[in-house]
Amino acid sequence: MTLLQTLLRKVLPAAGLLTLALHPIPSFAQVTLGVSDWPGWVAWYVAEKEGYFKKYGADVKLVWFPDYMTSVNALSAGQIDANCQALIDTLSPVEKKVPAKVILVTDNSAGNxxxxxxxxxxxxxxxxxxxxxxxxxxxxxxxxxxxxxxxxxxxxxxxxxxxxxxxxxxxxxxxxxxxxxxxxxxxxxxxxxxxxxxxxxxxxAPGLIPDVVYARDAALAAHQKDFVGMTKAWFAAVKFIDANPMKAAEIMAPHVGLKPQEYALSLAGTKLFGAKLNLAAMSKSTAPESLYVSTAATGDFLVSQKAITATPDPASFIDVGIVKAAMKP
Known part of the structure; x- marks a missing residue:
């Protein structure tokens, strides 16, 4: 969530969605994943650059959205197979019964x-x-x-x-x-x-602001192998970034128009979730990283703002199956 997103957020959503409606994104790959300007999502370019998609047999095309909310709307409209988005922006589509599931937690904001x-x-x-x-x-x-x-x-x-x-x-x-x-x-x-x-x-406030991958049910059914491989690639990317933060910043920074040194600061304020944290996040518990905890708190806020009418049951929109499959050798 950086300068470019902020400047364009108010200007592009309507125009961007109209463009998507008139010119749907061509599916050159089996899975199209929406990505926008937030460290936990730009990190996917590390997976791409380091060859992890290919290594794990995932046919994935990263689709860049200059405006974040356009990506959320594109997923709901069926223009892409999956999208990187905040949990707070996922509960409304859940209430509207968009046929999709949360299959991965990319990160928690940890100072950003x-x-x-x-x-x-x-x-x-x-x-x-x-x-x-x-x-x-x-x-x-x-x-x-x-x-x-x-x-x-x-x-x-x-x-x-x-x-x-x-x-x-x-x-x-x-x-x-x-x-x-x-x-x-x-x-x-x-x-x-x-x-x-x-x-x-x-x-x-650990766990307060989780970010997820929200994937359409039809795509999950048709391309489970690619989603599992994509998730394995994510876990590998997290390990790479944790071990090589500056090298990762050099890969990520050009995608958002910042210098690596600047981007390294934003990356430090983002807690990326690997395999074990994903399993914890997608399990019912009282731990702060659990989506069950964050959904309850986020839902209460959205209800108070009249953005949704009731907090959805996390079990209705979380699918831990992809994470579990990706954790297998």
Whole structure:
């Protein structure tokens, strides 16, 4: 979730979806996987570059979406076979009965999302009554609401003003708001301008912001072998990135127009999920990484925002079968 995504998010969704409708993405490969600008998803290019798709017999085509929400809509419309998306943006399609399942957890945000505050604010009581720039209903809004709740406050204790993430960051830098919900690179840019500091980040809330691969049922039925191979390739990519973070950043950075050194900072704020963490995430438990825990919390927030009417049962949209098959020798 970077600068390019932020700038285009408001402009391209309608135009992008219209383009997809008029010119469906040609399926040159058996499985088309939507990818957009977030470290946990750009990491797929490491799997491609290092030859892991070929190694594990996965016929996969990565489809780049400059605008993230267009990829979410494309999956729901059946324009691609699978998509990388946040859990918070998956619960609405689940409620609308889009025929798809969560088959993989790519990552959890671990510092890449933050509630940034002006330098004069050091504690949560000092934030009371202040203006917070945030995109209402977004991950950043969810993070800010969670931070307030964890510190004995509620949304009514601050004045949330709806604005894009880029605008919120600019407003904080300009001193027009006291706080802003942002992600990297905006966190870095606010700090570079010495205009604020993080009062709360996703690193302090493990499991709060999971990202997943959401795949259509028809594609899963037709191409199970490719999905299993694709998942094996993902596990190999995670191991490579953990062992070679700078080399991985060099592979990933050109896809988002950043320097490797800059991208390495964003990568550090993303906890990539390998095989064992995926199994834990997709199992019912009280562990913070479990999608059962995050679905309950995320669902409550979305219901409060009237984005969904009820929290779906995770068992209805999680398919751990691909992960289990990929873990076999």
């Amino acid at each position: 999302d933050a509630l940034m505050v002006s330098n004069g604010i050091k504690t949560y009581p000092e934030l009371k009554g202040k203006t917070v720039g945030v995109e209402i209903g977004s991950i950043e809004h969810y993070l800010a609401a969670t931070a307030l709740k964890m510190h004995g406050m509620g949304e009514k204790d601050v004045n949330f003003v709806n604005m894009s993430t880029g605008d919120a960051a600019a407003a904080l830098i300009a001193g027009k708001v006291s706080a802003a919900g942002v992600w990297n690179p905006w966190i870095q840019r606010i700090q570079q301008h010495k205009a604020g500091h993080p009062l709360f980040t996703s690193k302090s």
